[in-house]
Amino acid sequence: MKTFWRSDWESLAKDELRREGAESLSRESQEGIPIQALYSQDDLDAIGFVESFPGLPPYTRGPRASMYFNRPWTIRQYAGFSTARESNTFYRQCLAAGQKGLSVAFDLATHRGYDSDHPRVPGDVGKAGVAIDSVEDMKILFDGIPLDKMSVSMTMNGAVLPVLASFIVAAEEQGVPQEKLTGTIQNDILKEYMVRNTYIFPPEPSMRIVADVIAYTSQHMRKFNNISISGYHMQEAGADSAIELAYTIGDGIEYVRLVTERGLDIDHFAPRLSFFFGIGMNFLMEIAKLRAARTLWYEKMQVFHPKDPRSSILRTHCQTSGYSLAEQDPYNNVVRTTIEAMAAVLGGTQSLHTNALDEALALPSEFSARIARNTQLILMEESDLSFCVDPFGGSYMMETLTRQLIDKAKMLLKEIDEAGGMTKAILAGIPKLHIEEAAARKQAKIDNGTNTIVGVNKYTAPTDKALKILDINNKEVLQAQKASLETLRRTRDEKKVQNALMQLSAGASDPHANLLQLTMEAMRARATVGEATEALVKVFGRYQASSYSVKSVYGKFMKDNPQFKEAHRRVDAFNRKHGRRPRILVAKLGQDGHDRGAKVIASGLADLGFDVDIGPLFQIPEEAVRQAIENDVHVIGVSSQAGSHKTLIPQLIDCLKKEGAHQIKTVVGGVIPPHDYEFLLSQGVGAIFGPGTPIPECALAILNLLENQT
Amino acid sequence: MMDIQTLAQQILASDRKALAQAITLIESSLPIHRLKAEELLGVLPHSQDTVRIGISGIPGVGKSTFISQLGSWLLSKKKARKIAVLTVDPSSPLEGGSILADKLRMQELARHPDVFIRPSPNLGTLGGLARGTRESIQVLEAAGFETIFVETVGVGQSEVHVASLVDAFVLLQMPSTGDEWQTLKKGILELADLIVVNKADGELKQEALRMKKMLELSFSYHEEGFHPAVLTCSSLENEGVGNIGEQVEHFIARQKSNHQFLERRKMQNQFWFEEELVWCLKEEMGHNPHVKKLIDPLRNKVRKGSLGISAAARRAVELLLH
């Protein structure tokens, strides 16, 4: 047989393309990496590919030699809602149905270090996670769950001290000593300032807390992962794979530097560092990302001269992308999640969360949670996915992509180094700006149809049958929490509590004290999460991250879109008629820190010609109303994702009425389940915009609302 | 349509909503609103016993943060009773919209009951910015806000306008010892009554002090006359802001004792009258069909090159005035 070369293929393919009117044999990924139609040995030669093996440096092919061959990944579904009692029941059901590890989602009041009875949080208690105020709640949460056997992951960052302390004390009172505890504490504060927004203190004391937690756990809880360095949230906030990869590794290095500078030996704590990545719909790129992450981590860690090989092995949890899931035609989401889960597995993850099909509506229902869990069980037990280690290894395409991602990430990391490391770069707002720019671009590409989302901007279904979703009665949870707080405060030894809290405050100004140890004393004496936080706030203060806005990115990609042009015209006409542009306050209420939607809407509306006031995170309704009145906006647009709309929107409208600001309209956008629409409209909301609404459509509806009455 | 008498009453009672709506009226581009605004300004009293402080500097230098700290300091020290802040953000020249984010960095101040903060888009025109701001100041003063801050992004020409609106013009600078500071427009530095090197914290602290020295040196070359004081502070860590508050106080006191304070305001009034006159003429020339008829032939000739530009302009003025 004649030998053929790549050039033979290329001319053949080009002929085909010419006939079909296409131009190039390569397209650009959102990371700016060319994805070729074909890869071959030439590509491997070009990157100087060297074969490597799983479980051996540089760990591209996997952290363990046998990978899933004998021990599959851990199915670890992130969950928590309402009271500790209810979450406990749910956990037990899940474990009985095949789940292997627990992952606790706390509510936003807890995340931000407020007790349930604090005046700034009534809308948030028990809504987007479980409400935990003290050791008592923590004991109920794990009632009947053997903490010496069950690994527990806890997503907690801002209030990491009182929450982790409560966990340790609850275990201890259950008879499980701390050294037996397995699991993970997220404890990754840097990405909170960047994208997740549940920070409490300023960066400097927060970094000290991270180090205190690592120092304590690496001594007393040797089986516990002391941090989960997370890129997942960056992806969900808008980052592409290269950005996610670079900043996650960057954060990791920053933590290692922090802890080694304290004098801890690298091999004493580094084997317990763990990672967390998001897995979106770019199947090939996401597999490459996990391979690239392990390689890059290994490389970067060599600077610290570890002797224990485990110190430079990246082990990771993954979660499929919630952002990729749509409200419209929601069963499509099962398919999307399956694809993403496969990428995570093929990339070699150690544990995995798969999202539920009602992701864009509410927290998972019993039904949707089962399907999500089964998705993994099917991949694990019905398919042959876990038979072979790194099946993509050696693939021309995969090895090339892996290398290109590494190179791209290194470039981004160079910018961070120049800014003086991750902490400084974050303070200067550099990473957040990159992420928000990517988010605005993504929104534009969906709104103008460049990126297909089946059921949203293409192939839309006639009408969706409403899903039955989980609805948490936040008033009941609030009452229950208030009652148990009251009992707690009545029955505890008050003097002991106050004494422990004073010690904690004192420890905050003493760099040699370990704050986790001191917090454990306070929690043992039955201080609350809020009180322990307040003791630290006294010394550290509460922090508000500054925020920047991208401009003109959305408009640039949308300028030829007919709906965009029409909305723009309408805005100009409004301006001519009323003597000023439509002015909107984009507000975030309560402890809800999801700001991607608000940022995207704000910059999109500004590009359409609106004057946009940006409200700070964590406003209470009264503060938003005052800002709206002073700035004399036409409309307040509340962006709500964390489920507090039924409490906070009526409060907002009441307050507007009380102030006599009848001229100011209210619209709401975000994660609002359709069955709440009627209630909100009856309260006086002028329009509601769910996930997937194109921004020009929002703009036109707002203009209609304003023009009807002015 | 709003009744001006009622609006004026509410403003005098310091009603937040009325104040906000009055500023909207002032900023409106509709001629009918302009008339109403003029009517309103006509019935509101002019208070003299106020202090207007302008804060300018490049984007991100820390103007909003600084105002928030200084304002809080003034209130806590009872050096001010009621504070208003006007901030101006650039509108996009392309789409016309704007993102108004200054208040984000003034949250502490914004929550205070005796504070009124209003961010405004600059509407793309310098004239519009200054007119709106000047008239809004009058409204706020009538409502009893006796300390007024005006925040503007420093972009060349606009400083002149803002400096002519305020009793004390404070220029914020970034610490930098590179070549950048030398490229600072001398003209702008000379407008300043006080120069503040902000962000004197962390690693920038040393640079800030060096910057201060250099600025002082550069002033000492000009032998005679007034030299603005150069100070450093960290708005973020609230270090040295009180000191700047005191310096501003001294400056105002000195102006008053020299009788410069009212003199400056009088000069400013005259300056603004002349500016307004030019704007009004320009506007009239844009709209008036009679003017258009007179000027269009000249415009054509200039375009074709058959008449010199300045000769044509002089000819146009002659035609208009006869």
Ligand code: B12
């Ligand atoms: C991205 C995301 C995150 C990111 C947020 C990053 C960021 N900086 O924003 C991360 C990973 C950090 C995150 C964290 C959490 N999340 Co989350 N998250 C999401 C997710 C997947 C997408 C939201 C999103 O940004 N979409 C993209 C934007 C562009 O769309 P959008 O916000 O819907 O906005 C569009 C429209 O709604 C409308 N719109 C929105 N606002 C406005 C305003 C105006 C004025 C107008 C006109 C229009 C408008 O226009 C936009 C364009 O179409 C949703 C699920 C989903 N698919 O919606 C869950 C979701 C919102 N998260 C949820 C939860 C529980 C959390 C956590 C609280 C979990 C926990 N216990 O720790 C944390 C805490 C976060 C915090 N601090 O509040 C829940 C909320 C449950 C509920 N409502 O009952 C959801 C619904 C997922 C779920 N089903 O469980 N999350």
Ligand SMILES: Nc1nc2c(ncn2[C@@H]2O[C@H](COP(=O)(O)OP(=O)(O)OP(=O)(O)O)[C@@H](O)[C@H]2O)c(=O)[nH]1
């Ligand atoms: N390190 C440091 N940062 C500061 C200081 N003052 C302000 N900043 C930061 O600088 C950034 C910009 O601050 P702003 O107050 O918004 O600056 P501005 O000049 O009003 O900005 P524009 O209105 O956008 O022109 C924010 O991130 C502030 O936190 C300071 O004294 N030190």
Ligand SMILES: [Mg+2]
């Ligand atoms: Mg500002």
